[in-house]
Amino acid sequence: MAARSGCNLISSLGMIVLLSGQILAQARQLRFVTVVYRHGDRSPVRSYPRDVHQESAWPQGFGQLTQIGMKQQWDLGQALRARYKGFLNESYDRHEIYVRSTDVDRTLMSAEANLAGLYPPEGAQVFNPNISWQPVPVHTVPDSEEQLLKFPILPCPKYLKLQEETRQSPEYVNKTRENTEFLQMVANNSGLTDCSLESVWTIYDILFCESKHNLSLPSWATKDVMERLRNLKDFSFRFLFGIIKQEEKARLQGGVLVAQILKNISAAAQNASHGLKFIAYSTHDTTLGALQMALDVYNGKQAPYASCHIFELHEESPGNFTVEMYFRNDSTQQPYPLSIPGCVHSCPLDKFHSLLDRVIAKDWEKECQISSPSNDTEVIVGLVACGCILFLLIVLLITVLFRQKSQTLGYQHVSDLGEEQS
Incomplete structure (x- = not known):
């Protein structure tokens, strides 16, 4: 009898623990998501003078999304659909999602391919049984007016002055000295008159695109040369937004996007987002570089095609919010968690905001101006x-x-x- 009572007590305690866990799990709710992703695979944006593969080698010309890129973005849309199942409506609801892209063919098409994976039509949304697709709006602004998603944002005299200072930094000077002969070799073989630490990325990009699409590479583009070009390409991205005075650069560049994302997250926490749950930005590698350097979570490498930086707002308990970040840069792996320096992964919203305040300009146009002592x-x-x-x-x-x-x-x-x- 005592043994039976003991078992009943253990069973009751187990049930209480299980119910408590369920209550806690129910208490934590996902409230809002922002994703910033790079477009999918594309053709090179240009060729070099001695390249045997000119624009005619690419079906849609330079800088265009390829069918591989379309599939990459569709896969990302499917991954987001699976990740946010139960949070987003199964079918498209215009009140829940807002998508914005830069006014560039490859990012606009990437957004459309992504949405095709995120919202395959079902039921009443099927307008043609032979087409597993439905139109979803993608918003943009003219390229000349883009001040949020395309970096570096110019004109900004202070930023240009910081870049000139970066060119005088020991790291930049040493990197130039170490690669003078190599850069000259690349210039001689490619036919480029200007081949510097800042421009050599274009050579790597062209060769990379050609290799991925089974086009022949020149004999001088050996495995060792490609690896060295890749490293210099990554250095050129760091040059844009880091190396020295990264925080000052962030205030003039990536901090602009950080400020908008924080504004959207705060509105959702205050129930001022009018039912909006999900914002997606279809952008470029430089966008992700500028954003992640402003957040101080950049891993030093160019963001691959269809990589995606995720911000999630969670309500831990009524009025108590945290922000979590993830980066998906490998379709075979789950997005890995990111944490801004000074906070845990599930960072309290107030602390997340205060830690990033240092990279947000109060008056961007004013801070871009140069105050000359003379x-x-x-x-x-x-x-x-x-x-x-x-x-x-x-x-x-x-x-x-x-x-x-x-x-x-x-x-x-x-x-x-x-x-x-x-």
Whole structure:
């Protein structure tokens, strides 16, 4: 009897623990998601002078999404659909999702392919039984007006000045010295007149695209050369947003996107997002580089095609929010967790916001301007000179007036008004 009572007690305790776990699990809710992804596989954006494969070698020309890239983005859409099953509606609901892309063919097409994987039509949304696709809107702004998703954002004089300072840094100078002969070899073989640490990435990109699409490479592009080009390409990305004064660069570049993402997350936490649950940005490798350097989570390598940075807002308990970040850069693996320095992976929203405040410009246009000490000195000197001249003029005027008043009065006209009245 005692043994049976003990078993009942253990069973009851187990049930309580199980129910408590279920309650805790139910208490934690996913409230909002933002994803920033790179477009899928593309053709090279240009060729080099001596390349035997010119634009005609690519079905749609330079810089266009390939069928491989379409499949990569469709797969990413399917992965997002599986990850957020139960959070997003099974069928497309325009109130839940907003998608924005840069105004570039490959990112617009990537967004469309991604949405095809995320929202295959079902039921009433099937408008043609032979087409497993439905149109979902993708928003954009003209390329000349893009100030959120394409980096570096220009014009910004302060950023250009920081880049010039980066060129004088020991790391940049040493990297140039170490690779002078190699860069000259690449220039000679490619026919490029300008082959520097900042431009050599284009050579790697062209050769990489050609190799992935089974086009022949020149004999000089050996395995060792390709590896060295890859390393220099990664260095050129760091040059854009880091190496020195990374935080200052972030305020002028990636911090702009960080600020918008934080604004959207905060609105969702305050129930001010009007039912919006998911924002997707279809972008470029430089976008992810700028974003991750601003967050200080960059791994030093170019973001691969269809890689995706994920922000998730969770409500741990009523009014208590955390932010989690993940990076999906390998379709065969689950997205791996990221943590901003100074916080745990599930970072409290307030702390997440305060830690990133340092990379958010309060007035971007003002911070982009260069404050020149020489110009300030010239202005001060000019003001002092004007002040001295004005002071001398005032003294001269007072002196003249004083002398006129102190002179002996001579003949004066006397009014005869009084005599006529008398």
